[in-house]
Structure formats: structure tokens, C-alpha cells
Amino acid sequence: MIATILRQAPADRRASIIAWRQLSDILAQRGNQLSDDDIRRSLHALAVLRPRVPESVRRDCARAIARHGRFAPLVALYANDVPAVSAIMLREARLAEADWLALLPATNAMARSVLAGRTDLPHGVNRALASLGSASVALPQPEVVEQEAPAPAQPIAPEPVAADAPSQISELVRRIDKYQSTRAQPGPSRAPRAAFLFETGPDGVIHWVEGVTRGAVIGLSIAEAAFGGEPGTDGVAAGAFRQRAEIINARMLLEGTAADAGEWRFSALPWFDPATGQFRGYRASARRPHRNEMPYGRPAPEDSGDSIRQLIHELRSPLNAISGFAQIISGQMFGPVSSGYRSMAETIVGDAASVQSIIDDLETAARSGTARVDAPSEEVVDIGAIVTQVESELADLLADQRVDLSISRVGGPFLGHSSDADVRRMVGRLLTALVDVSEPGAILVGQLVTESRHDDMLQLRIVRPATIRFATSAELLDPGFSPEGEAPGAAVLSLGFSLRLVDSLARASGGRLDIGHNALTLHLPSANSKAEAGLEAQQGE
Template sequence: MIATILRHAPADRRASIAVWRQLTDILAQRGNQLSDDDIRRSFHALSVLRPQVPENIRRDCASAVAGHGRFAPLVAFYANDVPAVSAAMLGRARLSDADWAALLPATGAMARSILAGRSDLSEAVRRALVSLGAGSVALPQPEVASEAAPPPIADEVVTAAPAGTGPSQISELVRRIDKYQSTRSQPSMQPSSASPEPRAPRAAFLFETGPDGVINWIDGIMRGAAIGLSIAEAAYGDEPGTDGVAAGAFRHRAEIINARMVLAGTPAESGEWRFSALPWFDPATGQFRGYRGSARRPRGNEIPYGRPASLDSVDPGDSIRQLIHELRSPLNAISGFSQIISSQMFGPVSGAYRAMADTIIADSASVESIIDDLDTATRIEPTASIAPATGEITDIAMVMAHVESDLAPLLSEQHIDLSISRVGGPFLARSDDANSRRMIGRLLTALVDVSETGAVLVGQLVVEPEHDDMLQLRIVRPVAIRFATATDLLDPGFSPDGEAPGAAILSLGFSLRLVDSLARSAGGRLDIGHNALTLHLPSANPSGNVELDVKLGE
């Protein structure tokens, strides 16, 4: 049958599509029964036809055969197509553990990320994914709109992280920041006598990459330290990866000599390496197949003075800050293009598109604020309690007025009233204006998010004569958290009844921890009492000049 299909070359695009469908169907159903020569000829034909077959046709074919296909070479062929086609196949393909183990090293990072989002793979396959460097959270899979009605089987394609089944990427980032802060604030533990002795640092290893530059074979160190890293792209800063020398040589298929590589992992493998590699080509076809090389530890004269030779001395918060940077970059691009559309810089734009652009700009500003909070959380020392070196003094009453004005749309949307009375005065604090706004704004926003519709959020801004070293902003607990313990309120996973939908982005626990960290960096603190939450800020009022004048706010 294969010989019959391939007897004549397809005459036009329609014939190419027909041959593509036929070969895909035969390989999916009878691939394990075909001869090696028929399999080889079929895949050669598919490789030749792929540029002539539209992406949506390839995607539909992948969706149609993924559920019942058991032929691993066909799954591997589709897995190395564009992301939309790869996702359609890998989202539902069913293979044995042995087939997955043989297929995974030949897949790219995107394909492995798609597989990492599946919940039906065996533990052995998941361990293989981890060893190859697949992320613990799958990347979002592409959403493709089809002109024709999709086949019934397409509705069953598994997508990564469905709503309600796991934390969002930002929630996962919050969890990582919280873990980082908690471990940084704890004293280092001395290893017990029962702990195994650390392995001696490795001095050299061999490796091999595929044609995409991703390391897929290693000998001499643990696989997880290097498998999945790419020599085709330069890594950012001290993140695991290689330098620009290797990336440039890879583009020209040139020899790589003493390029820099950084690995993460156990002390035995982590740190800087120097590697050299040669490209290799298929003897039969001349096709580029990747690089083969060796790596060694750098000599003393190859490391600049003062640079750590190991990643152990690198701040673990750097990786989180790099992730925040990667979130911020596309967000700025989206916001910038939306502003171009909204302002009609390149010509007239319809009202509907301008309205959509304005919505995107507003949403981008909200996400930017969240990213700023995440960035701040990684930079604050959890035990810091030092007044600002600048000695800046801020009028907290004015800050409160600005925050109340900023919160007016949110309060109106959720039908919540905010009533903060002023007791005493003046309300001068030793804190800079930006951090004061962030502390008070984040505290009030978090409490508004957990307040019931129609509720009144009541509080006081107080200066007490007997405690004039501190200003106090007291907010009565909303009903939803009236009886919650302090431990619950500081838990990023805590979700009180009545919590507003927007509160799930940055949890109440994360927000309260951020406020407390900012307050302590200014010499204050956040107290969680039985009836109220109290933000303390160091007072800058002249001693003895505190007036007891009650000013009622709206």
C-alpha cells in the first residue's frame, strides 16, 4: 500500500494533502506492522511534504490520530512540528513507558513542557521528564481558531493547567517567593551525622546535543544537571546555560573552543565549566546532527578575580527576579502597542479597537502593579528593621487621601464603603512616599477584596500622646476573616469565604507579608490583632506637639 501511494509524486497542493493524510493514517494504525523500508520511505515522504501542507491540516491530522495512535516514531515526528501541531499530538498520545523513554530525548523544550502538563502519564515518564529538565508547570498551549468545525476528538485535547485544577503561573511565582523568603529568614541548619557525605566536585564530563542545540546525552555528571540545556542560545547573567561564544559558533556550525557553561544542581556539578565541541553530520546524507564535546572545570586564570566558582554563592532570588523580568518584557510590549492603537499614531482606528486597546492598557497597568509587588517581595530582607537612610518624612494623611481616591473605582464596583477616621495629628512618618503608598494601598486593597458586597470597611489613623513614637493605621477585620488566626492570614494558600475574584491573583497572605516586610524595612511593623489589623510606622512628629483633634473621614 505504501508503494502504491508513493508511486507518483503529488501533482498539486490538494494531492500533497491527500498523501499526507493517507500516510499519517497508515502509520498510526499499522506502523508497527510495516517493514523498515516502508517506514523509512513514509517518513521521508512526510518530511518532503510538510512545507506544502498547511499547518491547520497537519494539526487536524494530529488530533485525529493522537487518541488511537500507538506508533512512537509518528508521535515523535509530529512532536517536532510547530507548537500547535505538537500540542495536538502530545496532548492525547498514548505510548508505553519504553516508547516514551526512547522518544523524550529527541523532543524539544516546548514538547516536553506540553507533556509536563498531562496528569495521566506514569511516574516513570514523569521522572524522565524531570531528568531532561522539563518545567514543573507546563507552558500555556497555543489556542488556534479553526475555520471549519473541529472534529469531535479535538474537544478532548488536554490543555495545560485547566482552570480550578492548580495554581496559576503568578500564584506559583508567589509560592516560590514565599518559600525563598522563609528559607532566607531561617538560620542555616547544621547537617546531622547521619547525613550522607557530599560528593566530591566533578572535574570533567562528555556531552552530545541534537540539531537544535539541546544537550540530550551526558556522561560524567548527573543527567539532570545538563540534560535539556541549550548551547544554541546565550543564557542570561548567571542563569544555567552557555555564553554568546557558543551561541555564535552554533549558528555557523563552527568549532566551539573553551566556551563558558554554568550548571545548577548539587555542589558536585554546579558552577562554572569550560567546554569545547565539534559539529557532526550524518555520513549518508550530510545533514547536521548536533555537537559532541567535553567540559572541564575552569583553571584559576580563566575566572575573573572575585567571581564565585560555584552557584552556591549566587542569591537564589536572582532566578525569581529573572522570571519577573521575563514577565515584564512582553507586558511592556503589549501595553506599548495598545497605546499606539489607542492614540492612532499610525492612522485612523475604529472605535471598537480603540476601546479594546484602552481595556488592555488598564489591565496591563494592573498586572504591572502586581509584578512590582512581586519584585519588591524578592528584594526585601525578611528580618530588616532599619529606618530609611534618606530620612525622608511623609504626611500619611495625604497618602491616605491619595489611596482612598485611587480605590474609589474598586469600592464603587464592589459596593463597599471605606470610613477611616483621623485621631490626633499631625500624621508625619519616617518613611518615603512611594513605600507608604504601597503599604497602605496594598493593605486596604487586600481587605476590600475579602469584604462582602455592601460592607463598610472601618478604621482609624491614630497618633496617641503616650505612644507618639509610632503612627497607627487600624483597620477592623472584615467579616470573612473575623475569626481567622494570624497563621491563616499569613498563609498564601488561605482563601476566606466571600473572597472577591480579583483577590486570587495575589493572595491575602502574600499581601499582608509584603506590607509587614515594607513596614519593618521602615522601622515599623504590621500587627494582626483579634479585632483589627494595625500598621505601625515610626512617627516624625515633634515631641510634645501632638494634638487630640478628631477628624472624621468619609
Template sequence: MIATILRQAPGDPRARIAAWRQISDILAQRGNQLSDGDIRRALHALAVLRPQVPEKIRRDCAAAIARHGRFAPLVAFYANDVPAVSAAMLRRARLAEADWLALLPATAATARSILAGRDDLPDNVRRALESLGAGSVALPQPAAASAASEAPADESPVAADSAPSQISELVRRIDRFQSARAQPAVRKARTGFMFEAGPDGLIRWVDGITRGAAIGLSIAESAFGGEPGADGAAAGAFRQRAEIVNARMILEGAAADAGEWRFSAVPWFDSATGQFRGYRGSARRPQPSEMPYGRPAVEESGDSIRQLIHELRSPLNAISGFAQIISGQMFGPVSASYRAMAEAIVADAAAIQAIIEDLDTATRAPGPSTPSLAGETADLGTVIAQVEMDLGAILADQRVDLSISRVGGPFLAQVGDANSRRMIGRLLTALVDISEPGSVLVGQLVTESAQDDMLQLRVVRPLAIRFATAADLLDPGFSPEGEAPGAAILSLGFSLRLVDSLARGAGGRLDIGHNALTLHLPSANPSTELGVQQGE
């Protein structure tokens, strides 16, 4: 695929932007699997395209791929872009320790300053940053500021939660929304901080919040669409070297730092030469009267996500409808090649529609205290048989066998048929996607005893996730090495979180064990019929 993209010469701005995004995405996800020649050609193509791609596009792309930015050459390439692009990548990229150590000497001072603000780097990497000396960062940090900016032991690290597409960005927002709804805040948000910005407008020192939340942001450019940064009032004042009063700033990061701020700042000049040196200022949380309609943003986040999902559905339905018209030759004869293309579009649209439905379900998923609808039952034995039939083509294509035995019975669960099919189908599909060719995915459907009010579907972990932690497996962006090329767009981590959320809404749960994943669903079997019998 990378060779096909490199052979095409993008002639217009849209094509250049599309090529930039595609090459970056492929390198981020598959860079370690490409040949050295393809990697060199891809990085050369990005270097040629960089002056022709707007900075905002490059910054957005860096933020989107940073979470999966485990390919060191691509991280190094983005790290040596302008500060805003470099910061978007380096605040979130995750590399092995050896990759960080190899990358540091090739980074500029501003990039190392951004890395110095992270608190999740390995000790050897942090020591390497320190060994480069005070001159390696854009502005030396005062000792008091360094001490104040260190997060407490129970502080959440800076969020690293973007994903390599708009769909995966929705996953991040949904996860944040669900976490905020399910768990009350245990830490009080910070109420103020001080900062300094250089003559280029980049914030280079902060005191009062975690450094990574603000360092590298610009007060000289406007941030749009809820992106981190300052508003147009600050950018206009900066151009005039005027005082900034109660401008708006958005920060991302830990819960105590993230959100909306109001800041004021004054320019300062060198006393000897009169040269402009930047801005010094302070920020505070906005008053309720300064917020639109006086409502906190978290209350609207679920509605905004659902609105965005609705806006995704409309063009998708239109595309699918036109493709069906072409494939059905409703307006006249169509060549075989165009019909085949239209049929492929219809199939792809159906797959994307299923993904959108999963995203919609994630935003609406009930909490564990929500009771299931009375009277709904499903035979899990029949559901599993249906799912096995549905997965026939995928199993054949990936050369994986699926073996789900039955122990005990009957297998009636207190959950709707459609809901149980979605849970079990999503779980098994995700595990098949990461199974090695030629392997067997083994599981059991179990009814254990008269005292057990849960049915259990146990599936042995595939080799690719044999040693993964529960935290990794429930991370919405987690995709293990060795994942099949046709694996689900929404990643294994999102799939497992969705299954767990749906199960808890029905009164069950998904357990991540050392050897197996176990889906628990409430039993609807009459207590007198529960017994241990050997099934199939």
C-alpha cells in the first residue's frame, strides 16, 4: 500500500494533505513491518510534502497518531517540525527506552524541553535529558517551579489519548465521558498558575500546574474547535505587543489541569536593549458567569458526541444509497467493474455503520446499577452458534479455528437476543483478529451450579495477549503486535471495553483473568434445572 501511495504524485492541496495523512498513518501503525527502502522513501516523501501541508494539518495529524507513535523514525521526524507540531507528538508518543535514547541527540532544544515536562519517561531517559545540560532545553526551569510542577503521587499522568483516525478520536472522547460520568472527581482541580512565554509566543515555563499541560502551547496563534491553546483575543494582543486581559485558554492533561482557563499577561522587554522577550502572566479558572449558559462542559459532552455520530451517519447513508442505486442498475445499465466497486462500497458502508453503532452504544451504555429490561432472555448456546456461522469467512481468511464447548445447561441468560449477540460477536471477533494463523481459539460456555446465578463464556487468551495486563487490554487504543491486517478499526481495547460496558448494563461483567477472558451474564435458568452435566 505504501508503494502505491508513493508512486502517485499529488498535484493539488487536497491530494497532498491526503498523502501526508496516509503515509504518516501507515508509518505509525506498520513502520516496523516495512522494508528499509520503503521507510526511506516514505520519510523522504513526508519531507518533500511538509512545506506544502499547513501547520494545523501537521499538528492535528501528529496528535492523532501520537498514541500509536511507537515507530521511532516517525516520532523523530515530527519532533523536528515547528514547536506546535513537535509538542503534539512528543507529549503523547510512547517509545521503548532504547528508542528514546537514540532519538534524544537528534532533537532540538524545544523538543527536549517538551520531553522534560513529561513524568512518564523511563529513568534512564530522564537521566539522559539531564545529562544533556541546562542548555538542552529552551528555557532553564527554576528549582521552585520544577518542584511545584511535579505531580503528586496520586496524580494521573498527562493524558495520552489520541488515536490514528477521527473514529479513534471519538473513542478517546467517549472513554473520557464515561469515566467522568461513572466516577466522581477525587481531586480538586487547580485554580491558578503563572507562566512565561518566549518571543515566539510559546509557553516555556509554568508554576502551579503540571508542566506538560501547558509548555509548548502558543499564545500567539488562535486555537479552534476546542483544541488546546489560546483564543483570538490573545493572538491579536500578542501581535500588537499589548497587554492581554482575561483571554481564554484550553488545556489538556490530568483532570486537575485540563479544561478552560482565563489568563492575563503583560509583555516584557530587555532593560538594556529594549528587545521584546515575551510575556509573563497568570491564569485562573473562569467564574460561572463567564461560562456559556453557566454549564460545565462535561454535562454536554455526551450530547456532543451523539450529535457527531448523527452527523457521521447522514453522509454514510447517502454514500451507501447511491452505491446501491449503481449496483442495482436502477437508472440504467452499468458496467461490471462499476457494479463491483459499488458493491464493495455498500459492504464497507455496512461495516462502518456497525462501528458507528458501537460508538453510539458506548455513549449510551448504562451503568452497572441500571437494571436490565424485564422478560428479556436469550439462549447463549444458540447465539454462539449463530456467531460462529457469521465468523465463517473471517475464520477461513485468517486460518483460525474456533472451538467453543458447552458444560452444563441450559444456557438461558437475562439479556436481549440482539444485545447478547453483539457482546459475544464483538468479543469473539476481536480475539480472532489477534489470533495467529493456524491457531485454535478455545472457549467454554458454562453453567456451573445451582448456587451460581451467572452463565460464563470463557475464552483462552490468544498468544498475542498472553502476557498483557488488564489495564492494557481495557485501554481503548490498545492494539497488540501481530494483529491481523483486517482487524477491527476500533482496536481490541475498545472492543473489550464495549463488551464489559454492555455486560454491566445487563447485570454481568467481563473478567480479565491470567489465562482467559470470562464474560459473565445473569442466568435465566430455573434453579431446579441447574446442574453440572457434560455438554458437547
């Protein structure tokens, strides 16, 4: 069976997916019974196939084989996939203690952080994780892993992989979030915090904090100086760390909410194991700088709105050129083109349109950070009709995710004050984000509500999917949050970013996005009372 699979080189994406599923299932069930040569060739084939197999398929496979994943080499291969895939495997895999100990050196910091959260691992594995120090719980920076090219003798050969196009957009998302985080967020304002405590491991990475949001500090290193306005510490801390010396009033820069972001001063003492004398890290306290510690004449923070818009322009220009050439090929404007090339060109046109939509969302998010909230628009749109159209446009996504969408109507009519384009973007982005985080087979239930024609607001209520049923409001608005704990690699824009975008657009229209315990509710200004008044005036005449 496995020899047959390896002999057939997958000709297209569908064949690659089938081969991935078959090889994963065989190794999970009978890996310990195969010969060393079959194991080596199978793992090599999976490594070659991985770039061609969608992340959603790899997640489904990991979920299917995780509970009976007792073949250590296969667990190691999945553990070194993107976080959304590896976390599923590592939370459920059952290996012998010797296999776990052999696997640990080949795992990254994110994988070890998942294992550190398990309570069912053998005692020896927990001791091994503890001996690795803070690396087992640190939040690592994303790394780009190059796939090894296969030997010419192998029947399955990798296709040329283009440069990682989403990386620029992901960086753009990070920059926009940095820009937005310095502005006031919806809800009650919070005063900047005054002090906090933290500890590092022997590598200088902060692994424990009390007094500020964990995400703003965990994973930063005091062993290396940060430059260019990036979060981190200055050279004073890095120099003292190398000497294992006391750190006094070193500078630290944080990002995050208004309560956490900005400059801090911290002092720290090294601590050592009393029994062995081994260096264990630093224990520190941080405070806001005094007025006399701030440099005079410091320029105001650079407004990154212009630079973000410039980067968006730089992304859009080549994208338009690529899409234009693809349309020329698919339309055979310069002469006949083979069906294979036309199919490729049509795929490029579709992908370019998807990326264009993402860029439009990013531009809207960048603009909303400085835009003044205006009075509700005088334009009247039929929100009920727009919701129906969006439901129809999401049919392919719903089928691919195996999710059902059911939005009922309560009351009516559903006329609102906003622009047609903004309502389409708000409803489309909200539903798409919730479908993306729904489990296969789930039903996404919602209501479009206007309880009275004189209500000021229309409401689109969507019941929380089970994967985010117990997530807090802060977690849902965090661009790094998803049910797997990381932004999904399959979605360039995360759930948190999408919800922030919807809320920004709604507030610009005079509405808002509420995150309740059971549902997410989009409020939009109602035009029903005005329409009713006009109808009554006509009847009076």
C-alpha cells in the first residue's frame, strides 16, 4: 500500500491532499510495523507535500490522528508545522516517556509551551521541560523554515514555491495593531499602570510577570538590546546580563494597551540556585520613569499612518500589474493560450481579488485610527437585503469549512443609515471571521432584529461558535488570539483584527460591535422611523 502511494507522483492539489491523508493515516496506525526505508521515504514525502496541502487539511489530519498518534517520528513532523497544526497534535498525542525525551530536542519553543501546559505527561518529561528553563514557556518570534529539496531519485518532487507573499501583509497587520494600540480603545478608559514585577530564565527571556498584561511582556528578552522603537530593553540591561551583574534603572519599552504601553524603568538582581550555584535568571521590578528621567525635547511619536498607506500603495501597485497580466492571458487578448495556462491565469485573478480585499480592509483599519466619528450617514440602505447577498457570497466558504449558516429575521423592515459598501464589509468580515473559527459540522446561528420601528438601532446578533464560547472580550479583540492560541496561518487577518475592523466601521457609522457572553451583536443606526414618518406624510397628503 505505502509503496503504491510513494510511486505515484501527485499531479495536482487534490492528489497531494489525498496522498497526505493516506500517508499520515498509515504512519499513525502502522508506523511501528514498517521498515526503516518505508518510514524514511514516507516522512520525506510528507515534508515535500506539506507546502501543497492547505493548512485547514493539515489541521483536520492532526485532529483525526492525534489521539492515536503513538508513532514518534510522525508526531515530530506535525510538531514542526505551523502553530495552529502542531498545537492540535501536541495536546493529544500519547507517546512513551523515552519517545517524548527523544522528541523534545527537535521541538521549538512554541511546541514546548504546549507540552508544558499538559498535566498527563510522564514525570521524566516534565523534568526535562523544566530543565530547558523559560524556553519551554516563552512565546517565540515566528521563524521561516526552508523546506529541504528532495533527492532527484524520489518520485515525489516539490513544486517551485513562490516567495512568502502573505509575510508583507502579516507585517502590515502588526504595524497597524501597533499604531491602533496607542489610541483609546472602545469601552471605559484605563489609566497607565504604575509598576509591575517580572522574572526571566537563564536565557534572559521573561517568563513570569505580575502587574501588567502578560502578552505585553512575556517573551521579551533582557539579554539583547532592542532598536528602532521595537519593544524590549536597552543596552544597559544587555551589558549587565552578560556580566550577571545587578541592573539599575534600565530602560524598557512596551507595546499593548494604553495602560501597558510606553517607557518603563526597571531594576533587577540575578539569582542563583542555592544547591548548585547555577545561574537561574533575574528577578526585577519595573516602574514608570520620573519626569527628570525623560529626555528634554523628545519628539512626538511618529504617526505611522502615512507610512502604512505608502506600504499599502506599494503592495497594491504590483498586485494590479499581476492581476492585469493574468486577465490578458485568461482572455487570450494577444492570441490563443493553452487551457492549462488559462486555468492558472484565472486562479491568479481570483487570488489577486482576495488579496485586494484584504488590502482594502488594511487601508480601512489604518484610516479608522485617525478618522473622526461622524454623525450617522443620511444614505439609507436595506441591511436585510445585504445580509442575504453576503450569505449567498459565502456559500463556497461555508461548503469548504463544512459550516451551516442560519440567520433569521425578527421584525422589519431592516433599513439603516450607512453606506452600502461599509455594511457589506462589516457583515462580510464579521461572518467570515466567525466561520473561519467554527468547527467542521457546526451551525452558525444569528438573528437580524428590529424590535420596533422607532428603535434607534438595528441589530445583527451572531451566537458565539463553540470554539470561542468562553473567550473574554479582551481575548477576542487581541490580534494574536484564536482557538489554537495563535493567529490562524490559513487566515491572513486574524479574528481579533477582523472584529476591531468591524467595530471601527460601525462606530464611524454611528453604531458599535458588542461582545456579549453568548453572542456578538453588530448595532447599526436604524432608518425605519424616518421611513415610517415619510410614509405617514404621504398618506396624510
